[in-house]
Amino acid sequence: MKIDNSPPRGTRDLLPDTVAMRDHMLVTISEIYHQFGYQRIETPALEDLRRLTDGQGGENEKLIFQVLRRGLPARIEADTEVRELADLGLRFDLTVPLTRFYGNNHSQLPHPFRSFQFGPVWRAERPQKGRYRQFYHCDIDIIGEASVLAEVELIEATTAALAAVGLAGTTVRLSDRRYLSALAESVGLPEENWQAFFIGLDKLDKIGWEGVRRELADYRSLQPSAIDKALTRVRDLAELAPSKVIDGVADAVPALAEQVLADLATTTRALTDIAATTDLTWEFDPTLVRGMGYYTGQIFEIAHPDFPSSLAGGGRYDKLIGRSLGKDVPACGFSIGFERIVDLLDRTLRPDAVAVLYNSDVPLTRVLATARGLRSDGQKVAIIGRSGKFGAQLARLESWGFTAVVHLRADNDSEVLPPVRPLGGPSPNPG
Amino acid sequence: MKIDNSPPRGTRDLLPDTVAMRDHMLVTISEIYHQFGYQRIETPALEDLRRLTDGQGGENEKLIFQVLRRGLPARIEADTEVRELADLGLRFDLTVPLTRFYGNNHSQLPHPFRSFQFGPVWRAERPQKGRYRQFYHCDIDIIGEASVLAEVELIEATTAALAAVGLAGTTVRLSDRRYLSALAESVGLPEENWQAFFIGLDKLDKIGWEGVRRELADYRSLQPSAIDKALTRVRDLAELAPSKVIDGVADAVPALAEQVLADLATTTRALTDIAATTDLTWEFDPTLVRGMGYYTGQIFEIAHPDFPSSLAGGGRYDKLIGRSLGKDVPACGFSIGFERIVDLLDRTLRPDAVAVLYNSDVPLTRVLATARGLRSDGQKVAIIGRSGKFGAQLARLESWGFTAVVHLRADNDSEVLPPVRPLGGPSPNPG
Numbered sequence: 024m025k026i027d028n029s030p031p032r033g034t035r036d037l038l039p040d041t042v043a044m045r046d047h048m049l050v051t052i053s054e055i056y057h058q059f060g061y062q063r064i065e066t067p068a069l070e071d072l073r074r075l076t077d078g079q080g081g082e083n084e085k086l087i088f089q090v091l092r093r094g095l096p097a098r099i100e101a102d103t104e105v106r107e108l109a110d111l112g113l114r115f116d117l118t119v120p121l122t123r124f125y126g127n128n129h130s131q132l133p134h135p136f137r138s139f140q141f142g143p144v145w146r147a148e149r150p151q152k153g154r155y156r157q158f159y160h161c162d163i164d165i166i167g168e169a170s171v172l173a174e175v176e177l178i179e180a181t182t183a184a185l186a187a188v189g190l191a192g193t194t195v196r197l198s199d200r201r202y203l204s205a206l207a208e209s210v211g212l213p214e215e216n217w218q219a220f221f222i223g224l225d226k227l228d229k230i231g232w233e234g235v236r237r238e239l240a241d242y243r244s245l246q247p248s249a250i251d252k253a254l255t256r257v258r259d260l261a262e263l264a265p266s267k268v269i270d271g272v273a274d275a276v277p278a279l280a281e282q283v284l285a286d287l288a289t290t291t292r293a294l295t296d297i298a299a300t301t302d303l304t305w306e307f308d309p310t311l312v313r314g315m316g317y318y319t320g321q322i323f324e325i326a327h328p329d330f331p332s333s334l335a336g337g338g339r340y341d342k343l344i345g346r347s348l349g350k351d352v353p354a355c356g357f358s359i360g361f362e363r364i365v366d367l368l369d370r371t372l373r374p375d376a377v378a379v380l381y382n383s384d385v386p387l388t389r390v391l392a393t394a395r396g397l398r399s400d401g402q403k404v405a406i407i408g409r410s411g412k413f414g415a416q417l418a419r420l421e422s423w424g425f426t427a428v429v430h431l432r433a434d435n436d437s438e439v440l441p442p443v444r445p446l447g448g449p450s451p452n453p454g
Numbered sequence: 455m456k457i458d459n460s461p462p463r464g465t466r467d468l469l470p471d472t473v474a475m476r477d478h479m480l481v482t483i484s485e486i487y488h489q490f491g492y493q494r495i496e497t498p499a500l501e502d503l504r505r506l507t508d509g510q511g512g513e514n515e516k517l518i519f520q521v522l523r524r525g526l527p528a529r530i531e532a533d534t535e536v537r538e539l540a541d542l543g544l545r546f547d548l549t550v551p552l553t554r555f556y557g558n559n560h561s562q563l564p565h566p567f568r569s570f571q572f573g574p575v576w577r578a579e580r581p582q583k584g585r586y587r588q589f590y591h592c593d594i595d596i597i598g599e600a601s602v603l604a605e606v607e608l609i610e611a612t613t614a615a616l617a618a619v620g621l622a623g624t625t626v627r628l629s630d631r632r633y634l635s636a637l638a639e640s641v642g643l644p645e646e647n648w649q650a651f652f653i654g655l656d657k658l659d660k661i662g663w664e665g666v667r668r669e670l671a672d673y674r675s676l677q678p679s680a681i682d683k684a685l686t687r688v689r690d691l692a693e694l695a696p697s698k699v700i701d702g703v704a705d706a707v708p709a710l711a712e713q714v715l716a717d718l719a720t721t722t723r724a725l726t727d728i729a730a731t732t733d734l735t736w737e738f739d740p741t742l743v744r745g746m747g748y749y750t751g752q753i754f755e756i757a758h759p760d761f762p763s764s765l766a767g768g769g770r771y772d773k774l775i776g777r778s779l780g781k782d783v784p785a786c787g788f789s790i791g792f793e794r795i796v797d798l799l800d801r802t803l804r805p806d807a808v809a810v811l812y813n814s815d816v817p818l819t820r821v822l823a824t825a826r827g828l829r830s831d832g833q834k835v836a837i838i839g840r841s842g843k844f845g846a847q848l849a850r851l852e853s854w855g856f857t858a859v860v861h862l863r864a865d866n867d868s869e870v871l872p873p874v875r876p877l878g879g880p881s882p883n884p885g
Contacts, residue, residue, distance in 0.1 A: 028557035028778050030498050031542055036555050037494035042592050048495065060807060060836025060855060062470035063477065065839070066575065067461050068499065068544075069586045088500070090518055091520040091540050093578045099539070101532030108530070108539065112460055113499075124467050126459035131469060133854040137836060143499065147524050157498045172818055172837060173526045185544070191655025289818055296819050315630060347459050387603055388727050390744060391610070398489045405568060423564040 033148070034155030034310065040424070043374070045159075045365060048188050049141060050397050052161060052282060052359070057174065061139035061163050066120040069111045077121060079317055079343065083115040086146040087155075117160045118315075118343070118356065125166055126347030134392075135167035141361075145183040152384070153366065164345060164356035171286045173355040174321045174339065175293040178320035181357045182303045189368055193334065194326045196308035197290065199319045200338070201283045205276045210252040212245060218316065219243045220253065226314035228332075229408045232258065258307035268307040290321060317343045323357070330367055335359045376403040377443060379432040383408065390431060393440055398430070421446045462751060463485055463717045464579070464587030476505060476590075476796060480572060483592060483790070490611040492570035492594050497551040499551040499574065507543075510774065514546040517577040521588075530666040544576035548591045549746075549774070549787065556597055558779030559771045566598035572792075584797065595787035601715045604786040605752045605770065606724040612756060612766050612788045613734045619773035624765065626725065627739035630718060631749045631769070633703060636710045641683040643676065649747065650674045650685065658761075663689065667721045682699055685786070693739035696722070721752060748774045754788070761798055805835040807873060809851045812862040814839065821862060824871055827861070852877045869871070 030036055037045070050392055053063070066137040069090060076084050089109035099108070114120050117140045125136065140162045148154055152171040163180060178195055185193055188378075203224075207217045230238065236254060239245045256275045263271040269288050273279065294305040313322045320339030327334050337357030343350035377397055381390045394404045409430070412415060420428060427443050435441045460468055468476070481832060484494070507515050520540035530539070545551050548571045557566065573591045579585055594611060596604040609626055616624055634655075638648045654670040661669065667685060670676045687706045694702040700719050705709065718738075725736040729825030744753045744767055751770030758765050776782035808828055812821045825835045840861070841847060849860060858874050866872045 026557060026778060026780055028554050030554070030558070031500050031502055033607065034498035036498075036499060036559055038559060039495055042494045042496055054793070058834050059578070059825075060834060062472055063473045065468040067465035067467075068576075069462050069465060069588070071462055088521040088524075088542070090544075091522055091536070093519075095536050097536055099530045099534045099536060101530075103530045104528050105528055111519070115520075123459050123461070126457060127461070128467055128469060133836075133838075134850075135829070135838065145499075157500070157642055168839070170839075172821065172839075175822060175875070179826075197805035293819055293822060296822070303669055345540065347457055349457055363647075371827060387601070387606070390603065391606060391724060393728070394490075395610075403489055403491060405564075406607065407564075407566065408599070408601075420563075 026250075031156075033150035033154075035155060035439070036378065042314075043083060044368075044370065045361075046353065048330075048361075048365065048368070049161075051187045052184040053139070053141075056139045056163055056180060059137070059163075059180040059183075061137040061180070063141065065126060065140070065142065066114075066117075066124050067115055068145075070114050070120060070123065072109055073111045074123060075115065077346070079315075079346070081116060081315055086148055087112040087115055088145050088147055103128070105136060115146050116144055116166075116256060117142060117162045117358075121164055121166075121356075122344050122347045125344055125352070126349075129132060129348065129352075133175075135165050138162075138166065139163045148374075151389075153362075155362065157190045159361040161359040161361040162356055163358075165356060166354045167352055168355070169341075169353040171290045171293075171321065173353075174286075174290055174323070175358040177337060177355060178294065178295055178323060179190075179301075181337075181359060182301070185325065185327075186302060190301045190327055190334065190364060191272050192328065193293065193303070194327060195305040196311050196324045196333075197287075197294070197305060197321065198311035198323070199283055199287060199310050199311075199321045200289075201320060202272060202276060202279060202309070205283070205311065205353050206253055206256060209276050209278055210249040210256075212253070216243075216245050217413075219245060220250075221312045223309060224257070225314060227310050259311045260307070263307065265295070265306065272307075272309075286321065300347045313338055314338075320355075328369070330363065332363070333360070334363055334367070345369070374403055375426045376405060376424060377427045377429060378425040378446075379404055379429050379431065380409050380416070380420075381404045381406065382433060384433040385431045393429060393431060397443070398438060417446060459820060462586075462587070463743075464581035464885075466586060472865065475799075475801065476792075479619050479792075479796065479799070480592075481647055482573075482618045484570070486615040486618050487570045487611060488605065490568070490614075490654060492568040492595075493696045494570045494572065495552075495555060496571070496573065496885070497543055497545075497548075497555050499576075501551060501554065503540055503543045504552060506546065508777070510746075511546060511550060514577060517579055518546055519541040519578055521575050526802065531777070546577050547575055548573060548593045549595075549771075552593070552595055552597075552787075553775050553778045556783070557780075560779065566604075568597050569593075571594045571595075586793065586795075590792040591699075592790040592792040593787055594789075595785060597785045598783055599786070600784040601773075602721045602724075602752065604719075604784075605721055605754070606728075608727065608768060608786060608788040609754060610728055610732075610734070611762045611791060612768075613732070614760075615790065616765060616795070617733060620793065621724070621758055621765065621795060622733045623759065626734060626736040627742050627755045627757060627764075628718075628721065628725070628736060629742040629754070630714055630752045631741055631744075632714045632751060633707060633710060634743065635719075637684055638713070639686060640707050641680040641687075642710050643680050643684070647674075650676060651681075653744050653745045655688070655741060657746060681797065683781050691738070694738065696726070696737065700795075703740075705739075716750065721732075741798060744769055746771075755774050759796070761794065763794070764791070764793055764815045765798070773792055805834060806857045807836060807855060808854040808858045808860060809877075810835055810860050810862065811840050811847070811851075812837065815864040816862045824862060826858060828874070848877060850864070 031363050090111040092110045142158050144160050145157050206222050223235050239250045242245045297303050317340045318338040319341045322338030324333035325335040339355040341353045379394045397404045427445050429443050465766050473732045521542040575591050638651050654666050671678045726732050747768040748771045750772045753769030754765035756766040770786040772784045775785050795839045810825045828835045858876050861876050
């Protein structure tokens with residue numbers, strides 16, 4: 024009988040070596056975030072379905088795993104709507120739960136509150152290589168800080184975390200939703216077209232300038248002369264040297280609010296400062312959009328030369344907390360694409376471990392005492408029965424990641440502990 | 455407008471102090487388990503509903519959060535059965551996923567395989583104090599070790615892990631399902647009544663000896679004379695001194711297989727050895743049953759004087775892996791009741807953290823540089839804007855867990871860094 028033991032479609036089992044590597048990366052990132060004053064919180068995997076489908080989640084709202092109400096009758100009445108059958112859903116990100124969490128617990132939290140979240144999210148996407156239906160998000164957010172201190176700190180902390188796991192040489196790409204809105208307005212696009220303009224521009228990486236122009240003019244029916252004007256300005260801005268960015272943006276979008284320019288000046292000055300003593304590099308990217316609808320200010324991503332898409336992304340969302348809390352609280356977040364950096368860093372991490380190999384005629388108490396003695400010296404020790412050919416078993420032990428072996432036999436009973444022999448060197452005598 | 459920001463019924467938000475304490479406990483337990491050669495694995499939260507409802511999960515199978523199939527029509531046809539609407543479920547424990555995981559990945563795993571799992575499980579139980587619908591399991595299992603080495607090692611490792619988190623003074627209670635079966639047989643109970651006998655005996659803690667007798671005789675209609683005989687023997691065994699256990703069990707259940715007595719002798723001798731040099735204590739508990747139907751050999755729990763129910767439980771289940779793999783593989787596991795020990799140890803764990811308090815006229819770059827300097831000294835540092843009365847803000851900082859403060863003002867601009875002042879001592883001058 025052949026039994027299918029695969030996990031559900033689009034999900035996967037994580038084997039010991041993979042988990043060890045992921046845990047190591049998580050610990051490394053956590054240490055950095057703790058140094059920056061972020062505190063880890065945890066929310067349940069399930070949220071009310073109404074909250075998950077309130078229109079802020081964009082395309083993700085179509086990908087929710089919905090949970091059946093408990094206590095339904097065994098047979099469903101005719102014409103029942105599917106949406107009446109489910110009341111909960113698995114979260115598709117950690118931002119929706121964070122806004123609910125803040126609404127629920129803000130009176131017990133510091134102000135500003137620095138949140139660190141790491142946990143699984145679920146999306147019923149069509150399974151494909153590198154895309155999973157359960158995967159981890161790793162987010163930091165500052166709630167309650169109105170100034171761009173939040174933006175700069177989030178960027179500094181995330182860059183430091185990525186450098187700590189071995190991803191140095193990253194580039195921060197910075198823009199501002201307020202600049203994009205003002206640009207759209209300045210070329211004569213009506214406000215109801217701005218979102219379409221953003222979505223079209225966001226596809227630049229995939230379809231190029233001419234593709235974006237066609238998408239906006241033909242498919243989205245935006246006014247062609249306005250599109251051409253907007254895209255020309257964006258293109259010109261993309262070529263500015265860092266020192267010319269503020270003046271360039273001011274010239275390209277004359278109606279831009281002073282605050283937006285002042286914020287951009289503060290952020291770029293602070294990033295330039297940080298770049299002087301760390302490996303952070305930054306650029307203003309006038310084509311950057313970010314997918315979610317809720318951003319209200321500066322937005323940013325981190326790119327790495329070895330990876331086509333961004334490793335992390337975030338921005339300011341000053342109007343989202345208000346939907347849960349009933350009053351607006353400024354907020355800004357940055358999310359590391361944990362699965363992406365795991366893929367990028369794919370490498371084996373194996374701690375030294377000793378195998379205590381015992382022949383079946385050795386008393387169990389001696390086997391246990393041997394292992395205990397090695398552990399008290401700080402070693403990782405696994406007890407394994409002797410079986411098959413000795414050389415073949417040693418080879419297996421090595422392939423499982425053991426770095427040393429102790430072989431207990433009845434005839435070395437008088438020794439307190441036979442020698443711990445390193446594996447992977449010249450083959451010892453068979454026993 | 456009052457918005458309800460509670461998490462779904464029966465679930466909860468975990469706040470920073472709680473998460474810090476839980477993380478600390480998890481790290482401590484993980485270190486011990488790694489020393490014993492256990493390797494952490496991870497399986498998805500979702501499993502096929504058929505696998506979760508195959509009859510091995512007992513009462514838990516009735517408590518599954520079921521996930522709606524994707525792509526259902528908006529309206530359900532008449533007479534559709536509820537079970538046709540769902541295809542996945544949230545796992546209710548980590549043992550069912552482990553057996554599937556082993557079936558799926560055994561060729562890539564060491565033999566024996568020492569598994570460590572920590573993760574959330576979900577049960578749609580009626581919410582009540584101390585019971586949650588999402589909670590964490592913390593399991594170790596040895597797959598592929600037929601001898602009671604597995605039992606002894608699991609007990610030693612779990613006791614060590616509990617001692618490491620501050621739960622010394624625990625007592626291991628040991629029994630064997632094979633002894634219970636042989637006892638039931640020896641008093642004349644037919645095999646189809648054994649499970650009922652176990653379930654009744656398992657209630658001893660709650661309903662007492664007379665309650666068990668009535669439950670078995672009246673409610674379950676077992677033969678009264680057989681019940682009386684069985685309960686008398688169990689009572690007598692409960693009073694044996696540790697050194698008399700093997701002989702006592704042999705006398706009480708003469709038909710017991712030699713292997714069961716030999717295993718009991720080996721385990722008790724090994725536990726006595728370990729007890730001589732650690733704080734482990736043990737007792738044979740002839741009334742111990744454990745709820746799950748799948749146990750096939752020795753079973754065990756860990757009790758602590760401060761807690762009414764057990765802190766951990768486990769046993770041998772040699773026939774469960776076979777249901778996934780197609781052939782039996784011996785297996786044995788031990789599960790820590792993580793939420794119970796969190797409740798038992800409820801205490802605050804706050805690392806030292808410095809607040810960098812800045813007046814609004816201090817340049818952002820100076821604020822950031824100050825924080826960076828303190829971090830490079832290894833400190834945890836959060837940047838916070840100066841607001842309200844100074845003394846009141848210091849009191850808030852202290853209540854949020856900060857242990858020191860640096861106050862940046864425009865008039866101390868000339869200093870590289872004003873003094874780091876400890877919080878919680880005599881109040882410094884207002885600034």
